[in-house]
Amino acid sequence: MITTEFVPGSPCWLDLGAPDVRAAASFYSTVLGWDYESMGEGEEMEGGMFRKDGKIVAGLGKLTEEGARSAWMIYYSVADADATTRAVESAGGTVRVAPMDLEAWGRMAQYSDPLGGQFAVWQPGTSKGVDLVDQPGSLSWTELYTSDAAGAKDFYGGVFGWRFSDMELPGGGGAYALITPAGLPEERMQGGLMELPEEHLALTGGRPYWHPVFAVADCDATVARVTENGGSVQMGPADVEGVGRLAVCLDRSNADFVVLTPAEG
Numbered sequence: 001m002i003t004t005e006f007v008p009g010s011p012c013w014l015d016l017g018a019p020d021v022r023a024a025a026s027f028y029s030t031v032l033g034w035d036y037e038s039m040g041e042g043e044e045m046e047g048g049m050f051r052k053d054g055k056i057v058a059g060l061g062k063l064t065e066e067g068a069r070s071a072w073m074i075y076y077s078v079a080d081a082d083a084t085t086r087a088v089e090s091a092g093g094t095v096r097v098a099p100m101d102l103e104a105w106g107r108m109a110q111y112s113d114p115l116g117g118q119f120a121v122w123q124p125g126t127s128k129g130v131d132l133v134d135q136p137g138s139l140s141w142t143e144l145y146t147s148d149a150a151g152a153k154d155f156y157g158g159v160f161g162w163r164f165s166d167m168e169l170p171g172g173g174g175a176y177a178l179i180t181p182a183g184l185p186e187e188r189m190q191g192g193l194m195e196l197p198e199e200h201l202a203l204t205g206g207r208p209y210w211h212p213v214f215a216v217a218d219c220d221a222t223v224a225r226v227t228e229n230g231g232s233v234q235m236g237p238a239d240v241e242g243v244g245r246l247a248v249c250l251d252r253s254n255a256d257f258v259v260l261t262p263a264e265g
Contacts, residue, residue, distance in 0.1 A: 002133045002140060002190050006077040009160035009181040010190055011142050012129030013075035013122050014212050015059030017068065019253055021047060024060055024070075027251050031225045032137050032214060036060070055131035057138045063253075069203065070253035073110065073120050074142050074210050076160060081107045081123040084159065091158045099123075113155050115148060117208030134215060140260060141213035142179075142191035147206065149177060149195035156193075164193075203256060213258040219245040222259045226251075 006012040018024035025036040028050060034057060038048040047061035063070055078084045081099040088111045089095065096118065097110035106125040112118050122129060132138045146152045153164050161182030166175045179191045198206035216222040219237045226233060226249045234256070236247030244262040251257070 001188060002142075003188070004129065004131065004133055006124070006129050007181050007184065008077055008079050009162055010077050010188075011074055011139065012077040012124070013059070013120075014072055014130070014139060015061055015075075016070070016072050016255060017061055017063040017065070018070050018255070019063045021060060021062050023252055024255075025050075027229050027231065028058075028060075030229050031222060031231070031251075032216070034058075034137065052132055052135075052137040055138075057130055057132050070251070070255040071118070071209065072212050072255055072257060073118065074212060075108065075120040075122040075129070077129065078121045078123050078160075081109045081121055084121050085109055085111075087159045091155050093155065093159070101125075113208060114151065115146060115208050116204070117144060117146060117152070117210060119210055136215050136217045138215060139212050140215035140262070141258075142210060143213060143258065144191070144193040144208060144210050145196050145201055146193060146208035147196065147198045147201065148208075149175070149193055152193050152208065153177060169194075203254065209256070211256045211258060213246075213260050216259045216261055219247055219259055219261040223247045223249065226259075 028034050029036055034050040034052055036048055036050055049056050050058040085095055085099055092114040094112040096112055099107055099109040101107050104125050105127040107123040110120040134140045156162050163180045164177045166177050169176050177193045178189050180186055180189045223233055223237050230252040232250045234248040237245055239245050244260050246258055246260040248258050
């Protein structure tokens with residue numbers, strides 16, 4: 001489970017790069033019950049924070065990178081962003097945004113793994129990350145789709161020290177690797193990675209990609225709000241034994257995310 005005890009290698013922040021900030025704010029406010037707090041001025045809604053019950057759950061910013069797709073970026077907590085950068089480069093990854101300070105809040109950097117999967121890190125200052133996780137309307141899991149699971153394990157294990165345990169998917173669907181931060185028990189699993197053929201990674205033209213899983217009280221009702229508000233559904237809603245009821249969704253700009261009503265018990 002994800003907690004706000006942001007140990008090194010654990011997800012601590014996420015933000016969405018959207019071509020239309022106002023439309024994205026409206027979509028997620030309606031779908032997930034978030035409140036949007038703009039950090040722009042007047043008509044310039046260039047970005048801000050999403051809150052759930054007053055607690056920060058995610059960020060939102062204007063998509064400015066030419067040719068980039070709208071997507072959620074997941075940040076992992078690190079003690080030293082510069083040391084992590086060296087580890088990423090040593091393991092064959094690429095630096096997209098070199099380590100930089102965001103005032104006193106912290107220090108961030110963004111990378112691509114060897115096959116192009118994008119992720120980021122956060123070295124905490126006054127801000128450690130989001131305020132709410134693992135509750136309805138907040139981040140509860142992170143997931144990587146990749147065409148090379150073994151290579152991803154080598155890379156991310158080397159960078160973050162993650163441990164992996166494989167479980168077989170129902171119906172002979174292959175293996176799903178569960179991710180646990182270094183030094184923590186499996187009860188603190190925070191995400192997973194799954195190998196898919198490149199042709200099934202159409203959103204990114206065959207490159208790996210991370211996406212967030214948001215806990216929701218009612219998966220079907222949430223999916224209905226997704227489609228009613230201009231989004232779409234790639235898969236589900238479907239029941240997964242021992243996990244819950246989930247659906248893979250796209251927002252109005254085709255940024256992907258998963259909604260999950262966890263299984264009871």
